[in-house]
Amino acid sequence: MITAVTGINWGDEGKGRIVDLLSEKADYVVRYQGGNNAGHTVVTPEGKYVLNLIPSGILHPEAVCVLGGGMVVDLDHLRHEMSMLQYMKVKIDSDNLKISDKATICMPFHVRQDVLEEERLLEKGAAFGSTRRGIAYAYGDKYMKKTLRMGDLLNLNSIAIKRRLQVILESKNLIMENVYGQNPLSFEELYNWCESQAEYFRNYICDTGKLLNNAAEAGKNILFEAQLGALRDIDYGIYPYTSSSNTIAAYAPIGAGIPQRTPDRVVGVMKAYSTCVGEGPFAAEDAMPEEWNNKLRNAGGEFGAATGRPRRVGPFDAVASRYGIECQGADDIALTKLDVLSEFDTIPVVTAYELDGHTIDTFPADSSLERVKPVVEEYPGWHCDISGCKSWEELPKEAREYVLAIEKLVNHRIYLVSTGAERSEYITIS
Structure with missing residues (x-):
């Protein structure tokens, strides 16, 4: 069984806890794209874990965790x-x-x-909201063939690798010196850095494509773990305010190293409200007053797991979520952080957009998104703690009606609802 867990929205949907839950039955858990520019948070009885590069399945010692070929890996951060x-x-x-x-x-x-x-961009008022982790530049150099891959660390002494590293460094120093006025980078320092990483990671590096394909042939359970969400996908997201990789489930087997395989099941994860880190259009943010947004941000602890930056927040966006579900080809939907909404009297939802005087219900993943205004409907709140609820029937009537309203708005069944941060605080819906 091959399952992919992916984000429906802008990322930060709570994928880590869903991966942690599904990892109980997984033999392999695989990150297939991205780097350390986002984090997955998992809370267990042993403590709170924030994972940037290592798959969330690492908390299950019987699972083998894999950093796939579609990733860019900051080795200092990984260590x-x-x-x-x-x-x-x-x-x-x-x-x-x-x-x-x-x-x-x-x-x-x-x-x-x-x-x-x-x-430089910040001084011009044109910053992208980068995490400053080097992810875009690593991916850019990947496609320009101007960086090294993990396998190259096993052959550092070869003339070919040394020569390639020299050519790469010459190109980078032209930029560092002539564009940014920085001192040139030292080949000796860079090579020594590579030697240190090779020594540390030598036993971890392998042909993971062969490993995973053999596992699939043997009928093992493989779980793909995405970073960020559909709206940050480099091709299908809100360009240019995207990540630099393909976050959608269709890319999972490619980034994992088994392009001949396809997922048997795609689990899409979305929050009971909207959050976003970084710049770019975000219609939900304008749906409610800033006071309401601040209350939501604090109630949900909405600060980036990788950066600590306050997340932009707003009501659940049904328009964006429908688009994300379509991009991910989701079979099942997990709804996270329903409990965060417990203290609100009424709960707004973005049900449509206004664009140039017209009401639309489709997501414009282009520059016209800058001009949309949210259309909002409100639902009654439930005014009680739901973290102790262990079944669908135990949820307050208003909470059930809110979940059912979201199901109808996105035209897709929700099979799981999280009711708290703890590993055990979730409800499956039959």
């Missing part, structure tokens, strides 16, 4: 993340963590260039 998890008594070794030899390395100069360019 730190591994150390922090090991400190928290999470089992991590070369038996349960594998890194694709085809994954792109996010080099130190990628991070440096990202910071310099975002600062």
Whole structure:
């Protein structure tokens, strides 16, 4: 069984907890795209874990976690993340963590260039809201063939790799010196950095495509874990305010290393309200007064897991969610953070947009999105803590009606609702 867990909206939907839940029956859990520019948060009886690169399945020691070839990997960050998890008594070794030899390395100069360019754009009032983690530059250099892959670390002493690294560095130094006025980068320092990483990760690097294909042939359960959501997909998201990778389920087997396979099931995750990190149009933000948004942000603890930045928030956006479900080809929908809405008297929902004087119910994933205004309907709140509810019938009538209203608006069944942050606080709907 091959299952993909993907985000329906802008990311930060709570995919980590759904992956953690499904990992109980998974043999392999695979990240297939992105880098450390977003985080998945999982709360267990042992503590709270924030994961940026390592799949959420790492909290289940029987599962093998894989960083797929579609990822860009900041090795300094990965080493730190591994150390922090090991400190928290999470089992991590070369038996349960594998890194694709085809994954792109996010080099130190990628991070440096990202910071310099975002600062330049910020001065001009044109910043993209980058996480400054070097992700876009790593992906850009991947397609321009100007970086290294994990497998190259196993052959650092070869003349070909050394020469390629020299050519890459010459190109980067032209930019650093002539565009940003920075001192040139040292080949010796960069090579020594690569040697250190090769020594540390040597036993983790392998042909994960072969590993996963053999697992699929043997009937093992493989779980794909996406980063961010459909509206951040480089091709189908709100361009240019996207990530630099394909976040949709169709790319999962490609980024994992088994392009000949297709997911048997796609689980789409969306929040009971809307959140967004970074710049770009976000209609839900304008649906309610800032006071209401601040209350929602604080109630939901809406601050980026990777960056700590306050997330932009707003009511559930049915228009954007329908589009996200379509992009992901979702079979099942998990709705997270329903409990956050418990303290609101009424709960608004964006049901349509107004664009140039006309009401529309389709999502314009182009520049016209800048001009839309949200059309809002309100639903009654339930005014009580629902974290203790263990079944659909135990939920307050108003909470059930809200979930059913969302189902109708997105024209898709919701099979799971989370009612709190703890691992056990969720309800499946039969």
